Amino acid sequence: MRILHCCLAAFYIDNYGYQENVLPKHHKLQGHDVKIVASTETYINASTLGYVVPSSYLNEDGIRVTRLPYVSWLPSKVARKLRIYVGLRKELEEYSPDIVFLHDVQFLSIVCVADYVKNNPNVKIFADGHTDFINSARTWVSREVLHKVIYRWCAKHIEPQTTKFFGVTPLRAKFFEKVYGIDRSKVDLLVLGADDSVVDTNNAPTVRSRLRALLGIGEMDFVVVTGGKIDARKNIDVLMRVISESTENDLKLIVVGSPVDSLRSKFETLALCKKIIAVGWVAPERVYDYFFAADLGCFPGTHSVLWEQAVGVGLPCVFKRWEGMEHVDVGGNCLMIDSGDFQEVRDAVVSVYANRELYLRMKCAAKTRGVTEFWYSNIAKKAIGLL
Numbered sequence: 152m153r154i155l156h157c158c159l160a161a162f163y164i165d166n167y168g169y170q171e172n173v174l175p176k177h178h179k180l181q182g183h184d185v186k187i188v189a190s191t192e193t194y195i196n197a198s199t200l201g202y203v204v205p206s207s208y209l210n211e212d213g214i215r216v217t218r219l220p221y222v223s224w225l226p227s228k229v230a231r232k233l234r235i236y237v238g239l240r241k242e243l244e245e246y247s248p249d250i251v252f253l254h255d256v257q258f259l260s261i262v263c264v265a266d267y268v269k270n271n272p273n274v275k276i277f278a279d280g281h282t283d284f285i286n287s288a289r290t291w292v293s294r295e296v297l298h299k300v301i302y303r304w305c306a307k308h309i310e311p312q313t314t315k316f317f318g319v320t321p322l323r324a325k326f327f328e329k330v331y332g333i334d335r336s337k338v339d340l341l342v343l344g345a346d347d348s349v350v351d352t353n354n355a356p357t358v359r360s361r362l363r364a365l366l367g368i369g370e371m372d373f374v375v376v377t378g379g380k381i382d383a384r385k386n387i388d389v390l391m392r393v394i395s396e397s398t399e400n401d402l403k404l405i406v407v408g409s410p411v412d413s414l415r416s417k418f419e420t421l422a423l424c425k426k427i428i429a430v431g432w433v434a435p436e437r438v439y440d441y442f443f444a445a446d447l448g449c450f451p452g453t454h455s456v457l458w459e460q461a462v463g464v465g466l467p468c469v470f471k472r473w474e475g476m477e478h479v480d481v482g483g484n485c486l487m488i489d490s491g492d493f494q495e496v497r498d499a500v501v502s503v504y505a506n507r508e509l510y511l512r513m514k515c516a517a518k519t520r521g522v523t524e525f526w527y528s529n530i531a532k533k534a535i536g537l538l
Contacts, residue, residue: 153184154535157264159234160218160255161202161281163189166211168435169456170253170279170319173346177531180348187216188242190234202231212268217242217305224231233301234258243267250535253278253309255314256331259303261309268312276309277535279317279341283326285453285473298330306331314536317341322475341534342478343456345463349436352464352522355443362444364414366428368403373504376445376466378407379455381414386452386471386491388417393497395424401503402426404501407433407441407457442466446510447503451491464527467513469499481524484517 156175163171170405171187180184183532187210195201205220220237221230239262243251251264257279268274287293306316306327316338318324324340327333351358368374375394381387387406394404406429410418430441438460442448448461448468454476461468462479470479472487479485486503488495503510523529532538 152249152535153247154178154186154250154252155243156185156187156252156254158187158189158254159236159239159260160253160257161190162192162194163187163216163218164194165216166434167194168438168460170281170343172210172212172435173527174252174531174534175214176346177348177527178535179212179214181528181531185214186246186248188239189216189218190236191218191220192227192231219430228307232297234260236495237258239263240267247271248274250274251276252534253313255279255281256306256309257282257297259301259305261305265312275536276313276441277315277317278309278313279319279534280323280327281319283320283322283475285322290512303331303447306333308508310334310337313337314445315339317534319343320476322473325475340478341530342525343459344530345439345460345522346435347463347526347528350439351466355464357441359441362440366405366430366444368428368444369401372401372403373399373447374403374405374445375447375449376405376407376441376461377449377451377457378405378441379450379457381406381408381410381418383414384453385410385450385455386496388421388493389493389496390449390451390500391418391421391424391427391492393500394426395421397426397497397506399501400426402500403428405430405441405445407431407438411512422531439464447500449500450498451488451496459525462517462521465514465522466517467503469496469503481520482516484513484521486513 158171175185175187191202193203207217210216222235222237239260316327316333324338327338328335346366377387377390404427409432442461442464448466450458451471458479468485469493470485470487472489486499488499
């Protein structure tokens with residue numbers, strides 16, 4: 152089948168491990184003809200959101216990406232917020248897809264997709280959603296104007312032609328229903344996950360030993376791993392304090408990712424602790440190596456794609472509890488904390504570190520279900536109605 156992935160509601164970043172990268176990759180691996188149309192919004196210098204010039208090129212997976220320009224008849228700030236593009240209709244007509252997969256629906260040029268499918272009724276539309284009240288809709292204007300009026304209109308406009316709206320967490324599935332008014336029968340869960348095309352589970356012990364030796368970590372050390380886009384709401388600085396102030400000398404921390412500028416000074420000071428290894432940004436396929444090197448994942452703040460990636464490789468974890476994020480608990484693989492403050496994070500980490508029986512129960516649960524339910528080879532099939 153010919154599958155057109157539309158990444159027009161937000162950024163599209165090459166060489167990352169986001170769903171926008173991994174789903175098209177797996178669809179191509181499964182034998183489909185795949186193309187991506189995207190906005191010009193991306194990360195500049197791997198850290199700051201910005202814009203590049205419109206272009207067309209092959210990405211790291213050999214998939215054609217076409218970045219569309221915004222309309223010029225509106226001020227650029229308005230066009231970027233409303234997400235109105237030039238050339239989408241032409242892309243649809245020339246590519247002639249069998250399936251259009253919308254990565255989020257918050258773009259006014261969605262009318263082009265709806266009109267195209269009305270004229271080509273054999274084309275199926277699937278959409279996902281990454282929006283909730285934790286990561287978006289937190290100000291009055293965003294909540295009441297952008298989401299409840301403009302973006303709701305986008306979602307309702309495409310609803311008649313859409314087979315399924317997938318929230319990537321239960322909370323985001325609920326957002327489709329409660330905020331955008333999508334019929335419940337059309338809403339489902341499509342979890343994020345681990346890219347099993349690059350996860351070498353058979354060689355995990357070898358990777359673990361090699362990477363620990365490279366990082367100066369002992370085989371018997373108890374290693375916690377964390378990371379993501381490190382901002383204040385991730386609470387990673389709290390976890391770093393917990394490890395740096397702990398009296399357990401064999402308790403170590405690996406931090407994957409780079410801090411935002413406002414946290415950089417604090418982060419770099421905490422990272423001076425010899426028990427903390429800050430490795431910076433790493434290629435998406437290498438993140439799994441650090442999961443293999445660790446004994447426990449700890450994510451004491453807002454959601455990151457690393458949550459599901461960790462679950463997908465069978466790593467026991469500590470997560471901050473958020474309503475509608477319970478899907479990462481696959482039957483005892485994790486502990487949930489409520490506030491994410493210093494004492495609570497310390498209590499959770501130390502309880503797993505000190506209680507071997509608890510740790511083994513968590514590890515057994517993680518290995519039993521996480522490594523199948525959170526693999527992208529299965530997620531990619533469900534995304535287009537094949538599973």
